[in-house]
Amino acid sequence: MDYPQNEPSTSEVCEEVVNSRHPQARISKLLPVYRMLLFIYMIAHVSCSGKSKCFNTDKGMSIEGGEYRRIRNANLRECATECRDDFSCLAYEWLATEQTCLLKSRSTTGPLVKKDDxxxxxxxxxxxxVRDRFRDHMIVGPVVVQAEDVAGEDCRDYCANQPTALIYSWKPNEAMLTALAAADEDDEINEESVLGENLLQASQTL
Incomplete structure:
Protein backbone atom coordinates (compact mmCIF):
# COMPACT_ATOMS: atom_id res chain seq x y z
CA MET A 1 0.00 0.00 0.00
CA ASP A 2 1.34 3.42 -0.89
CA TYR A 3 1.13 6.14 1.70
CA PRO A 4 1.36 9.90 1.21
CA GLN A 5 4.62 11.38 2.45
CA ASN A 6 4.63 13.91 5.25
CA GLU A 7 7.42 16.39 5.97
CA PRO A 8 7.87 17.95 9.40
CA SER A 9 6.81 21.58 9.72
CA THR A 10 8.52 24.33 11.04
CA SER A 11 7.76 18.84 34.46
CA GLU A 12 7.96 15.76 35.80
CA VAL A 13 9.38 12.79 33.93
CA CYS A 14 7.37 9.64 33.32
CA GLU A 15 8.96 6.39 34.32
CA GLU A 16 8.48 4.53 31.07
CA VAL A 17 7.04 4.71 27.56
CA VAL A 18 5.73 1.43 26.22
CA ASN A 19 4.92 0.82 22.57
CA SER A 20 1.47 -0.39 21.60
CA ARG A 21 1.12 -3.95 20.40
CA HIS A 22 -0.81 -3.31 17.19
CA PRO A 23 0.63 -1.26 14.30
CA GLN A 24 -2.06 0.95 12.84
CA ALA A 25 -2.59 1.77 9.16
CA ARG A 26 -3.15 5.33 8.04
CA ILE A 27 -6.53 6.97 8.36
CA SER A 28 -8.63 6.25 5.32
CA LYS A 29 -10.52 9.54 4.97
CA LEU A 30 -12.50 12.22 6.76
CA LEU A 31 -16.16 11.37 7.26
CA PRO A 32 -17.97 14.73 7.55
CA VAL A 33 -21.49 13.26 7.62
CA TYR A 34 -20.98 11.46 10.91
CA ARG A 35 -19.51 12.76 14.12
CA MET A 36 -16.80 10.16 14.28
CA LEU A 37 -15.11 9.89 17.63
CA LEU A 38 -11.93 8.02 18.18
CA PHE A 39 -11.43 7.27 21.85
CA ILE A 40 -7.92 6.33 22.80
CA TYR A 41 -8.03 3.52 25.34
CA MET A 42 -4.74 2.65 26.90
CA ILE A 43 -3.53 -0.89 27.30
CA ALA A 44 0.19 0.00 27.41
CA HIS A 45 0.73 3.42 28.87
CA VAL A 46 3.00 5.77 30.73
CA SER A 47 2.16 5.95 34.42
CA CYS A 48 2.97 9.37 35.82
CA SER A 49 2.21 11.29 38.95
CA GLY A 50 -1.24 12.82 38.90
CA LYS A 51 -4.08 11.51 36.74
CA SER A 52 -2.56 11.95 33.27
CA LYS A 53 -1.23 9.07 31.19
CA CYS A 54 0.43 8.85 27.80
CA PHE A 55 1.07 6.10 25.28
CA ASN A 56 2.63 5.91 21.84
CA THR A 57 2.01 3.80 18.76
CA ASP A 58 4.66 1.79 16.94
CA LYS A 59 7.27 3.68 14.96
CA GLY A 60 6.21 4.75 11.48
CA MET A 61 3.06 6.84 12.08
CA SER A 62 2.36 10.58 12.05
CA ILE A 63 -0.56 13.02 12.11
CA GLU A 64 -0.36 15.67 9.42
CA GLY A 65 -0.37 19.30 10.57
CA GLY A 66 -1.43 20.76 13.87
CA GLU A 67 2.06 21.52 15.23
CA TYR A 68 2.09 24.49 17.59
CA ARG A 69 5.34 23.83 19.43
CA ARG A 70 8.71 22.30 18.48
CA ILE A 71 11.18 21.04 21.10
CA ARG A 72 14.70 20.14 19.99
CA ASN A 73 17.12 17.68 21.63
CA ALA A 74 14.29 15.83 23.40
CA ASN A 75 13.94 12.10 23.90
CA LEU A 76 10.65 10.22 23.64
CA ARG A 77 10.01 10.29 27.38
CA GLU A 78 10.52 14.05 27.57
CA CYS A 79 8.26 14.56 24.55
CA ALA A 80 5.44 12.59 26.19
CA THR A 81 5.86 14.56 29.41
CA GLU A 82 5.68 17.91 27.60
CA CYS A 83 2.40 16.90 25.96
CA ARG A 84 0.98 15.47 29.17
CA ASP A 85 1.61 18.69 31.07
CA ASP A 86 0.23 20.97 28.33
CA PHE A 87 -3.57 21.35 28.37
CA SER A 88 -3.58 22.30 24.67
CA CYS A 89 -1.80 19.13 23.53
CA LEU A 90 -3.84 16.39 21.86
CA ALA A 91 -0.89 14.36 20.58
CA TYR A 92 2.88 14.41 20.31
CA GLU A 93 5.18 13.33 17.50
CA TRP A 94 8.79 12.38 18.13
CA LEU A 95 11.32 12.28 15.29
CA ALA A 96 14.02 9.77 16.24
CA THR A 97 16.79 10.88 13.89
CA GLU A 98 16.38 14.57 14.67
CA GLN A 99 15.62 14.02 18.37
CA THR A 100 12.82 16.55 17.90
CA CYS A 101 9.42 16.68 19.61
CA LEU A 102 6.35 18.19 17.92
CA LEU A 103 3.28 18.96 20.02
CA LYS A 104 -0.04 18.71 18.18
CA SER A 105 -2.98 20.99 18.91
CA ARG A 106 -6.41 19.79 20.02
CA SER A 107 -7.77 21.29 16.81
CA THR A 108 -5.75 18.79 14.76
CA THR A 109 -7.85 17.28 11.97
CA GLY A 110 -5.11 16.01 9.68
CA PRO A 111 -5.01 12.35 8.64
CA LEU A 112 -2.77 9.70 10.12
CA VAL A 113 -0.04 8.91 7.59
CA LYS A 114 3.01 6.69 7.26
CA LYS A 115 6.27 8.39 8.30
CA ASP A 116 9.21 6.07 8.82
CA ASP A 117 11.18 8.06 11.40
CA VAL A 130 -12.73 15.00 25.95
CA ARG A 131 -8.94 15.17 25.73
CA ASP A 132 -8.67 11.64 24.33
CA ARG A 133 -11.40 12.04 21.73
CA PHE A 134 -10.03 12.33 18.21
CA ARG A 135 -13.03 13.52 16.21
CA ASP A 136 -13.82 12.88 12.54
CA HIS A 137 -11.14 10.23 12.06
CA MET A 138 -11.17 6.50 11.57
CA ILE A 139 -8.07 4.32 11.82
CA VAL A 140 -7.89 1.24 9.62
CA GLY A 141 -6.46 -1.80 11.36
CA PRO A 142 -7.25 -5.18 12.94
CA VAL A 143 -10.81 -5.32 14.32
CA VAL A 144 -10.91 -7.32 17.54
CA VAL A 145 -14.68 -7.16 18.02
CA GLN A 146 -17.60 -5.13 16.67
CA ALA A 147 -20.88 -4.23 18.37
CA GLU A 148 -24.01 -2.48 17.08
CA ASP A 149 -26.23 0.14 18.75
CA VAL A 150 -23.80 0.89 21.57
CA ALA A 151 -23.67 4.29 23.28
CA GLY A 152 -20.33 6.09 23.23
CA GLU A 153 -19.54 5.65 26.93
CA ASP A 154 -20.63 2.01 26.80
CA CYS A 155 -18.26 1.51 23.88
CA ARG A 156 -15.41 2.73 26.07
CA ASP A 157 -16.26 0.17 28.77
CA TYR A 158 -16.69 -2.52 26.11
CA CYS A 159 -13.20 -1.82 24.82
CA ALA A 160 -11.78 -1.93 28.35
CA ASN A 161 -12.98 -5.52 28.69
CA GLN A 162 -11.19 -6.68 25.51
CA PRO A 163 -7.65 -7.77 26.50
CA THR A 164 -6.22 -7.32 22.98
CA ALA A 165 -7.90 -3.97 22.20
CA LEU A 166 -5.78 -0.82 22.13
CA ILE A 167 -8.24 1.77 20.78
CA TYR A 168 -11.81 1.94 19.58
CA SER A 169 -13.81 4.05 17.16
CA TRP A 170 -17.47 4.92 17.54
CA LYS A 171 -20.10 6.65 15.46
CA PRO A 172 -23.76 7.28 16.32
CA ASN A 173 -26.54 5.57 14.39
CA GLU A 174 -29.46 7.56 12.97
CA ALA A 175 -31.47 7.43 16.21
CA MET A 176 -28.48 8.66 18.20
CA LEU A 177 -27.85 11.47 15.71
CA THR A 178 -31.47 12.59 16.07
CA ALA A 179 -31.20 12.54 19.87
CA LEU A 180 -27.91 14.47 19.77
CA ALA A 181 -29.43 17.11 17.48
CA ALA A 182 -32.46 17.47 19.77
CA ALA A 183 -30.22 17.81 22.83
CA ASP A 184 -28.15 20.50 21.11
CA GLU A 185 -31.33 22.38 20.19
CA ASP A 186 -32.62 22.20 23.78
CA ASP A 187 -29.29 23.52 25.06
CA GLU A 188 -29.51 26.50 22.69
CA ILE A 189 -33.08 27.27 23.81
CA ASN A 190 -32.08 27.06 27.48
CA GLU A 191 -29.12 29.37 26.89
CA GLU A 192 -31.36 31.93 25.15
CA SER A 193 -33.88 31.71 28.02
CA VAL A 194 -31.22 32.29 30.67
CA LEU A 195 -29.75 35.15 28.66
CA GLY A 196 -33.19 36.75 28.34
CA GLU A 197 -33.84 36.46 32.08
CA ASN A 198 -30.46 37.97 32.89
CA LEU A 199 -31.08 40.90 30.54
CA LEU A 200 -34.51 41.48 32.12
CA GLN A 201 -33.06 41.44 35.64
CA ALA A 202 -30.30 43.80 34.59
CA SER A 203 -32.77 46.27 33.06
CA GLN A 204 -34.95 46.19 36.21
CA THR A 205 -32.00 47.09 38.42
CA LEU A 206 -31.11 50.17 36.35
Whole structure:
Protein backbone atom coordinates (compact mmCIF):
# COMPACT_ATOMS: atom_id res chain seq x y z
CA MET A 1 0.00 0.00 0.00
CA ASP A 2 1.34 3.42 -0.89
CA TYR A 3 1.13 6.14 1.70
CA PRO A 4 1.36 9.90 1.21
CA GLN A 5 4.62 11.38 2.45
CA ASN A 6 4.63 13.91 5.25
CA GLU A 7 7.42 16.39 5.97
CA PRO A 8 7.87 17.95 9.40
CA SER A 9 6.81 21.58 9.72
CA THR A 10 8.52 24.33 11.04
CA SER A 11 7.76 18.84 34.46
CA GLU A 12 7.96 15.76 35.80
CA VAL A 13 9.38 12.79 33.93
CA CYS A 14 7.37 9.64 33.32
CA GLU A 15 8.96 6.39 34.32
CA GLU A 16 8.48 4.53 31.07
CA VAL A 17 7.04 4.71 27.56
CA VAL A 18 5.73 1.43 26.22
CA ASN A 19 4.92 0.82 22.57
CA SER A 20 1.47 -0.39 21.60
CA ARG A 21 1.12 -3.95 20.40
CA HIS A 22 -0.81 -3.31 17.19
CA PRO A 23 0.63 -1.26 14.30
CA GLN A 24 -2.06 0.95 12.84
CA ALA A 25 -2.59 1.77 9.16
CA ARG A 26 -3.15 5.33 8.04
CA ILE A 27 -6.53 6.97 8.36
CA SER A 28 -8.63 6.25 5.32
CA LYS A 29 -10.52 9.54 4.97
CA LEU A 30 -12.50 12.22 6.76
CA LEU A 31 -16.16 11.37 7.26
CA PRO A 32 -17.97 14.73 7.55
CA VAL A 33 -21.49 13.26 7.62
CA TYR A 34 -20.98 11.46 10.91
CA ARG A 35 -19.51 12.76 14.12
CA MET A 36 -16.80 10.16 14.28
CA LEU A 37 -15.11 9.89 17.63
CA LEU A 38 -11.93 8.02 18.18
CA PHE A 39 -11.43 7.27 21.85
CA ILE A 40 -7.92 6.33 22.80
CA TYR A 41 -8.03 3.52 25.34
CA MET A 42 -4.74 2.65 26.90
CA ILE A 43 -3.53 -0.89 27.30
CA ALA A 44 0.19 0.00 27.41
CA HIS A 45 0.73 3.42 28.87
CA VAL A 46 3.00 5.77 30.73
CA SER A 47 2.16 5.95 34.42
CA CYS A 48 2.97 9.37 35.82
CA SER A 49 2.21 11.29 38.95
CA GLY A 50 -1.24 12.82 38.90
CA LYS A 51 -4.08 11.51 36.74
CA SER A 52 -2.56 11.95 33.27
CA LYS A 53 -1.23 9.07 31.19
CA CYS A 54 0.43 8.85 27.80
CA PHE A 55 1.07 6.10 25.28
CA ASN A 56 2.63 5.91 21.84
CA THR A 57 2.01 3.80 18.76
CA ASP A 58 4.66 1.79 16.94
CA LYS A 59 7.27 3.68 14.96
CA GLY A 60 6.21 4.75 11.48
CA MET A 61 3.06 6.84 12.08
CA SER A 62 2.36 10.58 12.05
CA ILE A 63 -0.56 13.02 12.11
CA GLU A 64 -0.36 15.67 9.42
CA GLY A 65 -0.37 19.30 10.57
CA GLY A 66 -1.43 20.76 13.87
CA GLU A 67 2.06 21.52 15.23
CA TYR A 68 2.09 24.49 17.59
CA ARG A 69 5.34 23.83 19.43
CA ARG A 70 8.71 22.30 18.48
CA ILE A 71 11.18 21.04 21.10
CA ARG A 72 14.70 20.14 19.99
CA ASN A 73 17.12 17.68 21.63
CA ALA A 74 14.29 15.83 23.40
CA ASN A 75 13.94 12.10 23.90
CA LEU A 76 10.65 10.22 23.64
CA ARG A 77 10.01 10.29 27.38
CA GLU A 78 10.52 14.05 27.57
CA CYS A 79 8.26 14.56 24.55
CA ALA A 80 5.44 12.59 26.19
CA THR A 81 5.86 14.56 29.41
CA GLU A 82 5.68 17.91 27.60
CA CYS A 83 2.40 16.90 25.96
CA ARG A 84 0.98 15.47 29.17
CA ASP A 85 1.61 18.69 31.07
CA ASP A 86 0.23 20.97 28.33
CA PHE A 87 -3.57 21.35 28.37
CA SER A 88 -3.58 22.30 24.67
CA CYS A 89 -1.80 19.13 23.53
CA LEU A 90 -3.84 16.39 21.86
CA ALA A 91 -0.89 14.36 20.58
CA TYR A 92 2.88 14.41 20.31
CA GLU A 93 5.18 13.33 17.50
CA TRP A 94 8.79 12.38 18.13
CA LEU A 95 11.32 12.28 15.29
CA ALA A 96 14.02 9.77 16.24
CA THR A 97 16.79 10.88 13.89
CA GLU A 98 16.38 14.57 14.67
CA GLN A 99 15.62 14.02 18.37
CA THR A 100 12.82 16.55 17.90
CA CYS A 101 9.42 16.68 19.61
CA LEU A 102 6.35 18.19 17.92
CA LEU A 103 3.28 18.96 20.02
CA LYS A 104 -0.04 18.71 18.18
CA SER A 105 -2.98 20.99 18.91
CA ARG A 106 -6.41 19.79 20.02
CA SER A 107 -7.77 21.29 16.81
CA THR A 108 -5.75 18.79 14.76
CA THR A 109 -7.85 17.28 11.97
CA GLY A 110 -5.11 16.01 9.68
CA PRO A 111 -5.01 12.35 8.64
CA LEU A 112 -2.77 9.70 10.12
CA VAL A 113 -0.04 8.91 7.59
CA LYS A 114 3.01 6.69 7.26
CA LYS A 115 6.27 8.39 8.30
CA ASP A 116 9.21 6.07 8.82
CA ASP A 117 11.18 8.06 11.40
CA UNK A 118 8.24 9.24 13.53
CA UNK A 119 6.46 7.95 16.62
CA UNK A 120 3.05 9.43 17.43
CA UNK A 121 1.63 9.43 20.94
CA UNK A 122 -1.45 10.55 22.85
CA UNK A 123 -2.10 11.68 26.42
CA UNK A 124 -5.19 11.03 28.52
CA UNK A 125 -6.30 13.16 31.44
CA UNK A 126 -8.77 11.40 33.74
CA UNK A 127 -10.11 14.80 34.81
CA UNK A 128 -10.76 15.85 31.19
CA UNK A 129 -13.33 13.65 29.46
CA VAL A 130 -12.73 15.00 25.95
CA ARG A 131 -8.94 15.17 25.73
CA ASP A 132 -8.67 11.64 24.33
CA ARG A 133 -11.40 12.04 21.73
CA PHE A 134 -10.03 12.33 18.21
CA ARG A 135 -13.03 13.52 16.21
CA ASP A 136 -13.82 12.88 12.54
CA HIS A 137 -11.14 10.23 12.06
CA MET A 138 -11.17 6.50 11.57
CA ILE A 139 -8.07 4.32 11.82
CA VAL A 140 -7.89 1.24 9.62
CA GLY A 141 -6.46 -1.80 11.36
CA PRO A 142 -7.25 -5.18 12.94
CA VAL A 143 -10.81 -5.32 14.32
CA VAL A 144 -10.91 -7.32 17.54
CA VAL A 145 -14.68 -7.16 18.02
CA GLN A 146 -17.60 -5.13 16.67
CA ALA A 147 -20.88 -4.23 18.37
CA GLU A 148 -24.01 -2.48 17.08
CA ASP A 149 -26.23 0.14 18.75
CA VAL A 150 -23.80 0.89 21.57
CA ALA A 151 -23.67 4.29 23.28
CA GLY A 152 -20.33 6.09 23.23
CA GLU A 153 -19.54 5.65 26.93
CA ASP A 154 -20.63 2.01 26.80
CA CYS A 155 -18.26 1.51 23.88
CA ARG A 156 -15.41 2.73 26.07
CA ASP A 157 -16.26 0.17 28.77
CA TYR A 158 -16.69 -2.52 26.11
CA CYS A 159 -13.20 -1.82 24.82
CA ALA A 160 -11.78 -1.93 28.35
CA ASN A 161 -12.98 -5.52 28.69
CA GLN A 162 -11.19 -6.68 25.51
CA PRO A 163 -7.65 -7.77 26.50
CA THR A 164 -6.22 -7.32 22.98
CA ALA A 165 -7.90 -3.97 22.20
CA LEU A 166 -5.78 -0.82 22.13
CA ILE A 167 -8.24 1.77 20.78
CA TYR A 168 -11.81 1.94 19.58
CA SER A 169 -13.81 4.05 17.16
CA TRP A 170 -17.47 4.92 17.54
CA LYS A 171 -20.10 6.65 15.46
CA PRO A 172 -23.76 7.28 16.32
CA ASN A 173 -26.54 5.57 14.39
CA GLU A 174 -29.46 7.56 12.97
CA ALA A 175 -31.47 7.43 16.21
CA MET A 176 -28.48 8.66 18.20
CA LEU A 177 -27.85 11.47 15.71
CA THR A 178 -31.47 12.59 16.07
CA ALA A 179 -31.20 12.54 19.87
CA LEU A 180 -27.91 14.47 19.77
CA ALA A 181 -29.43 17.11 17.48
CA ALA A 182 -32.46 17.47 19.77
CA ALA A 183 -30.22 17.81 22.83
CA ASP A 184 -28.15 20.50 21.11
CA GLU A 185 -31.33 22.38 20.19
CA ASP A 186 -32.62 22.20 23.78
CA ASP A 187 -29.29 23.52 25.06
CA GLU A 188 -29.51 26.50 22.69
CA ILE A 189 -33.08 27.27 23.81
CA ASN A 190 -32.08 27.06 27.48
CA GLU A 191 -29.12 29.37 26.89
CA GLU A 192 -31.36 31.93 25.15
CA SER A 193 -33.88 31.71 28.02
CA VAL A 194 -31.22 32.29 30.67
CA LEU A 195 -29.75 35.15 28.66
CA GLY A 196 -33.19 36.75 28.34
CA GLU A 197 -33.84 36.46 32.08
CA ASN A 198 -30.46 37.97 32.89
CA LEU A 199 -31.08 40.90 30.54
CA LEU A 200 -34.51 41.48 32.12
CA GLN A 201 -33.06 41.44 35.64
CA ALA A 202 -30.30 43.80 34.59
CA SER A 203 -32.77 46.27 33.06
CA GLN A 204 -34.95 46.19 36.21
CA THR A 205 -32.00 47.09 38.42
CA LEU A 206 -31.11 50.17 36.35
Missing amino acids: AIIGFCIDEEDE
